[in-house]
Amino acid sequence: MRATQIGLASRPTENLTADDFEILDVELPSLTEGTVLVKNISMQLTSVMADLMRGEELPMPPYTEGQPLWGAAVGVVEQSKSHLFTPGDMVQSMNGWRTHFVAREDELFSVSANQFPRPEVLLCQGPTAYHGMVDIAEVGSGDTVFVTGAAGGVGSLAGQIARKRGAQRVVGTAGSDAKVAWLVDELGFDAAFNYKNPGIDEWLTSQFPHGFSVFFDTVGGSQFEMAVRHAGQDARFALCGTLSEQFAKDGSDPRPRFDIMTGIRKQLKILAFSTYHTPEQIQAWTTHYAQWLAEGEFRFPHTTVRGGLSAAPEGLISLTQSRHRGNVIVELN
Numbered sequence: 529m530r531a532t533q534i535g536l537a538s539r540p541t542e543n544l545t546a547d548d549f550e551i552l553d554v555e556l557p558s559l560t561e562g563t564v565l566v567k568n569i570s571m572q573l574t575s576v577m578a579d580l581m582r583g584e585e586l587p588m589p590p591y592t593e594g595q596p597l598w599g600a601a602v603g604v605v606e607q608s609k610s611h612l613f614t615p616g617d618m619v620q621s622m623n624g625w626r627t628h629f630v631a632r633e634d635e636l637f638s639v640s641a642n643q644f645p646r647p648e649v650l651l652c653q654g655p656t657a658y659h660g661m662v663d664i665a666e667v668g669s670g671d672t673v674f675v676t677g678a679a680g681g682v683g684s685l686a687g688q689i690a691r692k693r694g695a696q697r698v699v700g701t702a703g704s705d706a707k708v709a710w711l712v713d714e715l716g717f718d719a720a721f722n723y724k725n726p727g728i729d730e731w732l733t734s735q736f737p738h739g740f741s742v743f744f745d746t747v748g749g750s751q752f753e754m755a756v757r758h759a760g761q762d763a764r765f766a767l768c769g770t771l772s773e774q775f776a777k778d779g780s781d782p783r784p785r786f787d788i789m790t791g792i793r794k795q796l797k798i799l800a801f802s803t804y805h806t807p808e809q810i811q812a813w814t815t816h817y818a819q820w821l822a823e824g825e826f827r828f829p830h831t832t833v834r835g836g837l838s839a840a841p842e843g844l845i846s847l848t849q850s851r852h853r854g855n856v857i858v859e860l861n
């Protein structure tokens with residue numbers, strides 16, 4: 529059985545191009561006891577994949593030149609030599625960027641058709657958004673919340689999670705007027721601001737006259753510095769990502785400087801976190817997510833890339849050009 533994979537042709541140093549990807553045609557190994565053959569249906573694209581291609585230092589190992597890329601995917605079992613899976617079962621894996629693959633049963637998560645309306649809703653940054661908002665920021669009733677990168681995969685879920693946990697006010701920043709409108713009109717944010725426009729300082733003052741209580745940061749840079757100025761007393765900062773550093777490679781939004789005296793005066797709780805997708809984190813997220821989706825008050829914020837596996841490289845390039853919103857899914861069928 530042959531499979532098509534997309535691999536890393538060469539390490540980009542700055543912006544991704546189509547030449548950084550290569551198509552690999554491989555023969556899959558025969559099934560042995562405890563393994564299954566899976567046909568992928570959908571895969572996820574995330575901005576961190578660009579960093580893994582560049583080989584940057586991250587909590588996980590980078591992609592390897594000449595080898596297939598990897599990432600979250602959902603698929604259907606086509607053949608099985610496992611007692612745990614039978615043909616037709618839906619599974620989630622980290623074996624994206626390929627049409628088919630053979631894997632050990634312990635590398636796969638079963639996807640319950642009863643729990644979720646469509647398996648691809650699992651291809652999202654929920655475990656990170658949930659862990660950051662709930663375990664790290666401990667968001668709860670009455671909190672006032674500021675989310676940066678709010679129209680991204682993590683941010684678009686983090687804001688909704690804060691609302692579900694009883695936050696009184698949830699606002700965010702995004703990089704276009706269309707994304708700002710989407711946050712307010714479709715995802716239930718109370719307000720949002722296009723950070724590319726002047727006036728973010730005044731806007732934050734109007735949103736939080738007494739400062740906010742929770743900051744969920746996926747951007748860093750000048751927006752982090754702004755957040756320190758607009759934080760309320762004892763505000764909790766959940767530091768998740770550095771999109772400005774990842775994307776603004778020209779140094780136009782340099783690493784933030786932390787005003788320590790303001791932090792001391794306000795007694796800010798600055799908590800940087802990394803999500804390791806432990807079974808407990810996945811379970812906590814999926815249980816709440818399934819319930820919230822079923823209740824109909826929670827959106828799976830996403831962009832769908834069509835055209836099969838060959839459309840995935842361009843989909844990732846578009847993601848790094850800020851042309852998508854929410855979580856980005858490639859339909860592989």
Ligand SMILES: NC(=O)c1ccc[n+]([C@@H]2O[C@H](COP(=O)([O-])OP(=O)(O)OC[C@H]3O[C@@H](n4cnc5c(N)ncnc54)[C@H](OP(=O)(O)O)[C@@H]3O)[C@@H](O)[C@H]2O)c1
Binds near residue numbers: 656847850
């Ligand atoms: N700590 C953890 O465990 C963990 C886990 C997963 C991800 N992360 C990190 O969390 C961050 C968000 O991840 P994600 O998957 O949600 O990202 P994403 O959706 O893939 O981010 C893409 C978005 O970034 C925004 N962006 C681009 N350049 C920007 C700039 N200069 N300033 C501000 N925003 C910019 C764009 O939106 P606009 O058009 O709105 O600017 C773009 O659409 C990343 O830094 C990621 O590495 C951390």
